[in-house]
Amino acid sequence: MKNILTPSILCAIIIILIILIRKKTPSDYDERQLIVRNIASRNAFLMMLLMNIVVAIDLFMNEQHLPLAPALLMASAFIGLTYFGVYTILKDAYKTKETNYTNYLPINLIAAGANIFAFFFAGPSDSIYDLVCSVRIINLYCAITFTIFIVVFLYKLVQEKNDEKS
Amino acid sequence: MKNLKLKAARAAKDLSQQELADLCDVTRQTISAIEKGDYNPTIKLCLSICYALDKTLDELFWTEKE
Numbered sequence: 031m032k033n034i035l036t037p038s039i040l041c042a043i044i045i046i047l048i049i050l051i052r053k054k055t056p057s058d059y060d061e062r063q064l065i066v067r068n069i070a071s072r073n074a075f076l077m078m079l080l081m082n083i084v085v086a087i088d089l090f091m092n093e094q095h096l097p098l099a100p101a102l103l104m105a106s107a108f109i110g111l112t113y114f115g116v117y118t119i120l121k122d123a124y125k126t127k128e129t130n131y132t133n134y135l136p137i138n139l140i141a142a143g144a145n146i147f148a149f150f151f152a153g154p155s156d157s158i159y160d161l162v163c164s165v166r167i168i169n170l171y172c173a174i175t176f177t178i179f180i181v182v183f184l185y186k187l188v189q190e191k192n193d194e195k196s
Numbered sequence: 197m198k199n200l201k202l203k204a205a206r207a208a209k210d211l212s213q214q215e216l217a218d219l220c221d222v223t224r225q226t227i228s229a230i231e232k233g234d235y236n237p238t239i240k241l242c243l244s245i246c247y248a249l250d251k252t253l254d255e256l257f258w259t260e261k262e
Contacts, residue, residue, distance in 0.1 A: 060222035062235050122225035127217075193228075 058126040066123035073117070074110040081106030101167045108171040112178055119182045131183045131190075138183070142176035145169040197233045202256050205249045206231075219248040 059067065085102045089095055095102070118124040125131060149169035155161045161170075206216050206227075213231075217224045220241065229235035230245075237245070242257055249256065 060226050061238055061241060062226045062229060063223065122223060127221070127223055 058128070059123065060127065063118075063123035066121040067118055070114045070117040070121075070123070074114040077113055078106050078110035081109060097163045100165070101162050104168055104171055108175055112175045115175070115179050116182050119179070119186055122186075131187050135180065135183055138176045138180050142173045142180065145173035145176065149173060197259070199231050199233060199257070202245065202249075203231045205251050205256060209249055211249075216245070216248060220244040 082103065085099075085106060088102070089099055115124065119131075125134070146169070149161065149166050152166060152169070155164070155166075161167070206213070211219075213227045214224045217227045220227070221244070222241065226235065226237075226241075227245075230237055230241075242253055246253055246256055
C-alpha cells in the first residue's frame with residue numbers, strides 16, 4: 031500500500047501544479063482549433079472503445095492471452111491518445127497561438143528517453159515477454175507515443191519553414 | 197472554394213497571414229485555411245477579419261447563388 035501511495039501523491043501534486051501553472055482556457059485556441067480538437071477527441075474515444083471491445087473478445091476467446099491483458103488494454107488507451115496528438119498536430123490544433131512546436135520538442139525528448147530507460151533498466155527481468163506482461167509496458171507505450179509526437183513535430187516544423195518561404 | 201477576395205484585400209493592405217492572424221487573434225493556419233476554402237469561419241471571425249481589413253462582409257465573403 032505504501033508503495034502505491036507515494037507515487038500517487040507525487041502524480042497528484044504534479045497534476046495540480048500543471049493545472050495551476052498553465053491555467054488553460056478555451057481562448058488559448060481559436061475557433062478552428064477547437065473544432066479540430068473536438069473531432070480528434072471524439073474519434074480517439076471511439077477508437078479506444080472499439081479496441082477495448084476487440085481486446086475483451088480476444089481475451090474471452092484465447093485464455094493464453096490473459097497475461098497480456100494489461101498490455102493489450104493499455105495499448106488501446108495509448109493508441110487513442112496518439113491518434114489525438116497526431117491528428118491535432120497535423121491539423122495545426124495542438125499548439126496554442128502563443129506557443130511553438132520547438133517548445134514541446136525538448137520535453138517530449140526527455141519523456142521518451144526517460145521512459146525507454148525505465149522500461150529496460152528500472153528493475154530485473156528475465157525476458158522481453160516478462161517486461162511486456164509487467165506494468166513497465168506503460169513506459170514503453172509512453173516512449174513510443176512521445177517518439178511519434180517528436181517525429182510529427184519535426185515534420186510540421188519543416189512544413190512551416192516551407193510555408194514561410196512560399 | 198478559395199476566398200480570393202480575402203487574399204486580395206489582405207495583400208492590398210500589405211499584411212502577411214501572420215499579421216492578419218494577430219489582428220484577429222487566431223493562428224496563421226486558420227487564416228490560411230479560410231483563404232484556401234478549407235474552413236468556413238463563424239460570423240464573429242468574419243467580422244473580426246472585416247474590421248482588420250476595413251471591408252464589409254459583402255466585400256469579403258458574399259458569393260452569388262450558383
